[in-house]
Amino acid sequence: MTTHTIKFKRGIKSKLNKLAYGEPAYISDEGELYIGTENGVEKLTSNKEVKELSSQLENKANLNTVFSMANMGQDIKEAMTGGSVAVVGRNTILNENVVDKQITPSKTSFIDVENSVNLFNKNSREIQLGYYLDASGELKEYTSYFVGHKIYVNEGQTYTVSYAEPSWGGFYNSEGTFISKIGTPSGALRPFTFTVPEGACYMRLNGIISNMNTYMIVLGDSLPSQYVAFYENFTLNESVKIKDVVKLQKEYEYDIPLLQNRFVDSLNLFDKTSPEIILGSFITSASGDMSTSTSTAISPYMPVKPNEVYSFKFYPNIYGSNKNYAFYDRNKNPVEDVLNCVLDEETNVLTITVPNIDTIKYVRVNCSENDLDSFMFVKGETYPSEYISGNTVLRSNIDLNDLQKDTVSKIVNDILDTTHINSVSKLNNKVITFNGDSICAGAGYTGGYGKIIADKYNMTYENVAVSGGTITAETYSASGSARHWISRTISKMRDDADYIVLEGGVNDASLSIPLGEITSDYISTLDDTTYCGAFESMLKQALGKYPGKKIGYIMVHKMEKNFDSRYEDNHYQMSKKICEKWGIPYLDLNIECPPLNYIPSLKATYTKDGDGWHPNELGYKKYYVDKIVHWLESL
Structure with a gap:
């Protein structure tokens, strides 16, 4: 058999500038094959590329290979998670790979988070004033409405909102796409209960701006009996x-x-960089109500102190005669009071005086959206002639x-x-209710010791005490009108209280109400027209209404012989014995507090108008509040 050798045209590239269509050639100075085409001379293959391809194929996994993170590209990792985050190996995330604001306190193991039952944060920056969501999820303008912030939900959960008008809000999926409306059925306006549909990740609800201060959204099918403010408490673990x-x-x-x-x-308390500034809105009342308008702005929460004077620029061309501003407590809830201000019409500087209310911690004022860089809010009546930065040094x-x-x-x-760190108190954010006489009601200082304590610890507070109240029933004033009967008003105290504080007895003592007898058992009929019968009835009712809750009784300072620890067989002694019989803890301020009614200097300084009976603000804080707090925390 004859063998024929096929030889390609060969030579150096510079000599082979032209090849016929389909004619191959070997270029000796490159070691490559070329061929003639319609478009000229083109290279067929590259030895280098063939070698690299061979090497890559050798390194590719075969069917028996187990794929690890190292085998996969970043695009494959992202595809596996829907593109939201790459799948990574252990100990492979660097600081710069974590998206800002994505690690929240609730996702850590070293911060404890406590949330309120009310999920609506009226101070959220996400709230859009002057808008509402219609039935298709479109954002529409409406001066008196607002659209609430995002509230993250789970499918099938039930929520209740306190004000359901206007009718629409919306559910959204994890990508922020509108899913469906939150609609109010005909005739059901407030409150309104609804269920989260399939695919929903978060919701936003509409509301009316004038209702913002009492607006609530809660998980479940019922609202608290009274308004509960939104809060989030973050506490570092003791290990930190x-x-x-x-x-x-x-x-x-x-x-x-x-x-x-x-x-x-800084002299200037206004921080122009604060995220709390609300553009396009203004305060319309002392209770913090808001409305919307162009060129307006609301300041951040600025710290103030009772009885102090502050000054800031007023803009009559924007606000006309509206000189409203609003005060707030430490939890940024409005503290409403009569506004006291004076406008200098030549300089347009408004000077305000903070009311003498110790719960006031902040103020917000109206300013101009176009003048934030030069706006100042300063302590005192003198407004600076030159701008001072609002930074703290x-x-x-x-x-x-x-x-x-x-x-x-x-x-x-x-x-x-x-001068006290409250973050670890057991009282924080609890519900407390009081019943008693004038000392409990606060005849010498509005709200008495109860309100001082509730404000200090952000407690939800109720006080049904009334001046002149007696524990005994069927007692009457000199005019013949019925007194407040503590033993018959336990049913009027709120049902959801964590702490139940009872007080009284000194009026019974001063009226020489018959003592009666302490029963020998726990089932006998009790005569609440005698002191002992009424006292036992009061405690028995409280125990029945509040099983497992913290119930206590307070004995007030010495002011009446029949309610004085120095004497036997009186109303004071019977109160102690009955508390001990029914197992109710009591705080004995008759012993632990000085006899304010019998020491002239204390009487003049610490009681209202020196009457010796009713502590004033200083008296409550000096002799009552700290002792009551310590006692409550021990219950």
Whole structure:
């Protein structure tokens, strides 16, 4: 058999500039094959590419290979998770790979989170004033409405909203796409209960701006009997130690003068960079009601103190005669009172005086959206002629980084505010109800010790006490009108209370109400027209209404012989014996408080108009509040 050798045209590339269509050639100086085409001379293959391809094929996994993270590209990892986040290996996430604001307190193992039953945060920056969502999820303008912030939900959950008009709100999926409306059935306006549909990730509800201060959204099919403010409490676990801050906290808690030497506040309390500024809105009343308009703005919450005077620029061309501003407590709930202000019509500087209400911690005022860079809110009647920055200065003799300075500043502000750290109290955010006489009602200071304690610990507060009240029933005033009978008003106290505080007896003692007898058992019929019968009835009712709750009785300071620890067989002694019989803890201020009615200097200083009976604000805070708090925390 004859063998024929086929040879390609060959030579160096510079000599083979032209090849016939389909004619191959070997280029010796490159070691590559070329061929003639319609478009000229083109290379057929590359030895280098063939070698690389061979190497890649050798490294590719065969059917028996187990794929690991190292085998997969980033695009495959993202595809596996729907593109939301790449699947990564262990110990492979760097700081820069974490999206800002995605690690929240609830996702950590070292921060404890406590949320209120009310899910609506009226101070959220997500709230859009002057708008509402229609039935198709479209955002529409309407001056008196607002669209609430996002509330994350789960399919099938039931929620109840306090004000369901206007009718529409909306459910959204995880990508932010509108799913369906939240509609109110005909005739069912408030409250309104609804169920989360399939595929919903979060919801936004409409509301009326004038109702914002009492607006509630709760999980479940019923609302609390009274308004509960939104809150989120974040507490570091005990395992977390911030040594420098703890040291500073202890140092400042007992040495306020030292504190004031370390921190210097700016004269201007207005921070133009604050995220709390609301553009396009303005305050319309002392209760913090808002409306919308162009060129307007509402300041952030600025710290103020009772009885102090503050000044700021007023804009009559924008607000006309509307000189409204609003005060707030430490939880940023409105504290309504008569506004006291004076306008200098030449300079347009408005000077305001903070009411003498110790729960007031902040103020918000109206300003101009176009004048934020030069706006000032200053303490005193003198408004600066030149702009002063609203930043707080930390003296250089504290060697901390910026984050630590911010943390310490917050702790310091809290100490200066109350000289007490409340974050660990058992009383925080609990519901408390009181029933008693004038000392409980607050005849010497509105709300009495109960309101002081409730405000301090952000407690939901109720007080059904009435001046002149007696524990015994069927007692009457000199005019013949019925007194407040504590033993017959237990049923009027709110059902959801965590703490139930009873007080009274001194009026019974002053009226020389017959003592009667303490029964020998727990089932006998009780005569509530005698002191002992009424007292037993009061405690028996409380125990029946509030099983497992914290119930206690307070004995007031010495002011009447029949309610005085120095004497036997009187109303005071019977009160102690009955509490001990029924197992009700009592706080004995008859012993633990000085006899305010019998010491002239104390009587003049610590009771209303020196009457010796009714503590004034100073008297409550000096002799009642701290003892009651310690007692309540021990229940």
